[in-house]
Amino acid sequence: MSELEAAILLAGAGMALSVIMAVAWRVQQSTGQSGWIDTIWSFSVGTVGAALALWPGEDGLSLRQILVAALAAAWSLRLGASIARRTIKGGEDPRYAALYEQWGENYSRRLFWFLQIQAAAAFVLVATIAVAAHNPVTELRLADMAGAFVLAIAILGERLADNQLRDFRSNPANRGKVCETGLWAYSRHPNYFFEWLGWCAYPFFGINADLTYPIGFATLAGPVFMYWLLVHVSGIPLLEAHMLRSRGAQFEAYRSRVNAFFPGVRKGARS
Template sequence: MSVPVFLILLIAVAVCLSLVMIVAWRIERRTGNAGWVDVCWTFGVGLVGAVAALAALSQGSLVRILLVAGLILLWSLRLGLHLVSRTKGIKDDPRYARMKQEWGSDAAMGMFKLLQSQALVSIPLVLSVALAAWSPVTVFRPQDALALAVGLVAIVGEGLSDRQLRAFRATSGNEGRFCDIGLWRWSRHPNYFFEWFGWLAYALFAIDFTGGHPFGSYPWGWLALSGAACMYWLLNHVSGIPPLEQHMLEKYGERFRAYCRRTSAFFPLPPSSSHSRS
């Protein structure tokens, strides 16, 4: 991939993501339910990523390109439909509702700026997909099989996490409780962990260790790591765990603090035996 091609791809991705989030902003303003923001973002990232991958059809391995495009579309469809189901059942997303309340009369502009910032930080995600597809390596490597396995495990794991949470909430007698069974016993946010894990697949597709260059025959491929790095930062430090756990602490108090003490926040780990269950 030449520098001009990369710059054109970068600009196209940025413009498309910005337009997606403008649509999300309009829907949020009309419905008052910011949950639709995540729906638009998920379908938007999936669609833009797939188009960016398929744009490489004349450049690289057809098998790898189709696998990359198919993987991002499968992720988008699974997560997007889950979010549609969840969003239809709520009046507003509590994470965004808190921010809108704090912004007051400036909520419309505050949401617009927030969603455009989300478009900006989503660029590395879509670029990691594009860079995976644009790899000039023509053979299908064991590394590519591993990348596909990582992507599928992530989609299945995130889907299982969401299903366990949905089943827990639908079970009689669990009203007023938070889910701490199944995968949620090993991580407070297993769905977030698998979401992050899936973006490692594109780095595995993109990186090539062959060739005389210190970074292999495709140095651009190493930039695909930015997708997983960006997702980890967003989930752990920005829009994922911090606002959600603040909401959970306000709702459940000491019971949730006890859960936090015995359960890993992100990476699935055996629960601590030094703290009893609440």
């Protein structure tokens, strides 16, 4: 693939993501449910990322392209379907509810541009997938197998965390309580941790030990960018602010015992 062709493909991907998130804004305005935003975002990253991954090179499709595209699609389908199921059941995402309170009558207009920023964030991740898939080394390496293993573990781990939280919330006896079972006893956000871990897989596909594919180091942008988003921007800060408002001292005690992101040894006995 020439540099010009790559630039055209990436520009097309950026425009497609912008349009898709404009559609997501319209869906939210029509339904009043912000969960559809994250559903559409998840599907768009997987769809556009897989499409770029599968774009044929000079020698046709490589096994790495097919593997990366399949893994990206599997991640996208699982995450998007999970959010969609939760959205269908009703309820507003507390992060968007906080933005609604903050923006007031300007919510609709500011949400539109906020979703365009999400489109830009999606572009970084889509580019990560594309760069990883188009590593010119023809044969699959041990590094590729390691990347596939890491991403599979991430998908399964995030699914387990989501299922544990869903089962906890489905029990009426747990209404108003903080989930502290399973993975949630060792990380306050194990779903976010495994989401980040999945993006750590792409450097395995993209970086060559002999440095023959320098652009492969761009795949490091995926995990670095996702960590920043989840830990410092739109993930943990907004969600924990909501939990402190709704659960108060109970969540504060949980926060004192359990790591925020990386699973680790608990700091004290459960009260």
